[in-house]
Amino acid sequence: xxxxxxxxxxxxxxxxxxxxxxxxxxxxxxxxxxxxxxxxxxxxxxxxxxxxxxxxxxxxxxxxxxxxxxxxxxxxxxxxxxxxxxxxxxxxxxxxxxxxxxxxx
Numbered sequence: 383x384x385x386x387x388x389x390x391x392x393x394x395x396x397x398x399x400x401x402x403x404x405x406x407x408x409x410x411x412x413x414x415x416x417x418x419x420x421x422x423x424x425x426x427x428x429x430x431x432x433x434x435x436x437x438x439x440x441x442x443x444x445x446x447x448x449x450x451x452x453x454x455x456x457x458x459x460x461x462x463x464x465x466x467x468x469x470x471x472x473x474x475x476x477x478x479x480x481x482x483x484x485x486x487x
Contacts, residue, residue, distance in 0.1 A: 385466035387459040387473045393484040394453070401431060401450045403483050440464060455480055 393400055412423045425435035433448040446459035457476055461469055 384460040384462060385469050387457075387461065387469055387476070389457045389473060389477050389480065391455045391457070391477065391480040391484060392453060393455060394486070395484060397431060397450055397452045400455060400484060404433065404448060404450060404455070407483055455484060 395403070408425065423435060423437040425433055427433050431450045433450070434446070435448075436443055436445040438444075442462040442464050444459065444461060444465065446457065448458075449456040457480060459472065459476070461472070
């Protein structure tokens, strides 16, 4: 059974700017995950502003979604049981990086 991680990060950027920042960070994120031993990360945007993604790590598949909303970013990641022990570490890292991404510049 998957271990779900859900993180909500508030912002004041508006949906369009928040989505643009998420889109701009995808290349860097993919590179970081590859260096951490994850297989190829695939992602696609849906019409409703949701970014779906999946990746392989240690022979396991990780899936997730990022919902870009007007005032918040909601990140959901489903970790397989084998990787559930890393849930707190992953959650903290996503919260920190997501907050930095959405800060006013």
